[in-house]
Amino acid sequence: MTSPLQQKLRITGPSVVTANRLRDGAVVYRTADSTWTNEIGEAAVVTTAEAASALLAAAKAEGTRAVDAYVAPVLIDGDRVVPGNLRELIRLRGPTIELPITFGI
């Protein structure tokens, strides 16, 4: 899974634009009204390369809210939008492991 940052834009299904919030690095998604959200269900979902390119271009033009924007696949499960691969699932939900804080003394 080459880093999406290194991939050429290619759309094989429904997609969103995602990035990391500048101030804290948190995962965010681009909305249809040109803002950012940390809820994937509120993300703008595109299905063509043209639409994805336009959404990405607008996201990248952002200077200070989010960084390293790229197009990521999603799956549409009924009325839910869910990440399209493990990498994106981990970005949304966090590490698949129990965080070490829980085994402090």
Added chain:
Amino acid sequence: MYAYDEYDRTLLAERVNEFRGQVARRLTGELTEDEFRSLRLMNGVYLQLHAYMLRVAVPYGTLSSHQLRRLAQVARRYDRGYGHFTTRQNIQFNWIKLAELPDAIADLAAAGLHGMQTSGNCVRNITTDQWAGVAPDEIEDARVWAELLRQHLTLHPEFSFLPRKFKIAVGAAHHDRAAVAIHDLGVRLRRNSGGEVGFEISVGGGLGRTPFLAKVIKPFLKKRDFLSYIEAVLRLYNQYGRRDNIYKARIKMLVHDLGAEKFAQEVEAEWSAIRDGALALDPAVVAEIAARFRYPGYAPLDDNPPELTAARADARFAAWLDNAVHNHKQTGYAIVTLSLKPVGKPPGDCTAEQMDAIAEIADRYSFGEIRVGHEQNLVLPHVAQRDLPPLWRALDKIGVATPNVGLVSDIIACPGLDYCSLANARAIPVAQELSRRYRDLDLARALGRLHINISGCINACGQHQVGHIGILGVEKNGEEFYQISIGGRADEHARLGALIGPAVPYEEVADVIEDIVETYLDLRARPDEMFIETAERVGVEPFKERVYATR
């Protein structure tokens, strides 16, 4: 411990102020991300999957208890209460906020800690044997030479924009605990036939997409020439290293393309012009640096005190003593390894509470000194043998006394896809599952020394190619698969492992490793023949046949 001087303190203070201004300008948009990225990387700040990551250098793996407490404070105040010790003797914080980073690095700087040169195309943190200065088999304390290099190469203007990153390791003992052969430049202290101490210099080691072991280009280098020769190597690399192709930019590719012999000749030519110049080492300078390494005032004690003999009656203590405690150069003292590989937990992780507790324990039992090893464990380097029973109880209480050092569950693993933006597959859950499978310490001891290394991508931060068993995560059609290799090692007999066959899916990795281990048990010539010895003797085929017979 090494005592930093006023130059170091000034340098760190200036860097904190500089970075604070850079972050402020980035947050207001005055700096673009393209402009800012290289500036944050120069301070060890990466953007990972779900947060920024700060990598803090631990020069030659030596920490004071004061510094460890400060790391705990940073983990608690700016992160999520833990840190991750890496294969390059660094520590990483995974959840740092950019807006809070200047305050975090200011807090670190106040304790002499920083992230400078832990990223970017420069000379990275210089690593060494975690037992340096106390190992019975060492020629000298390797840290003196690592510190000399640190001073010379920190913010060296000529080498701040190398073709690619440059990693140096220094070893001084017969047994290589610093994995010198997998470094861009390796230094091993040597004694020549006349008894003079100097250095063997090797270049071009490195793992990743195109792994190579370092080749010796200078069998014996005199001490006075230490800096000038290494300067010549770096100059040659800086001039001829490939800047046009990131996959060919490491010095290993230059050495491979030119050939080690030709590379050595070119270094000699460059060196001849500078060896008698300003970089010729004055022994007084070396002595001054050596004098800043303060060794504890050891008490006159005997080996094997009665307290130790009596405590052996406790089988758990005896198991730990036999596994995690090693001989010290000073009579009556011991070197103690703290396992950061508890069953079912992420390798190398340490909570703030554990750091604070270890700092307190180090103050009480190890003259306030802690070491970080490339195997992602910690070490208390100066423990009186008579203190081992209470020390063990204290370490056991905080979960760092698992007697699995060097055994099958002492797994080296990178953060993998759970954290890293470069990863293809997860590494930590694989390590966790394997450590659960081998939680029976009697079985682990019966297997003997066995190193499993796991990397979540071909960049090989888990050093899988030099694991006795190496596991590399790859991606196939969106699924996690793992290539398995055997026969690698990173010690003085370093070699790269060989693939045993096609990659296996995530769900089967632990079963495959069990098959490999059972094959070893069937094939080993005697109970004390190590896995790596059996693998070298019989080759890959028997393991391959067993693993793929039913797959």
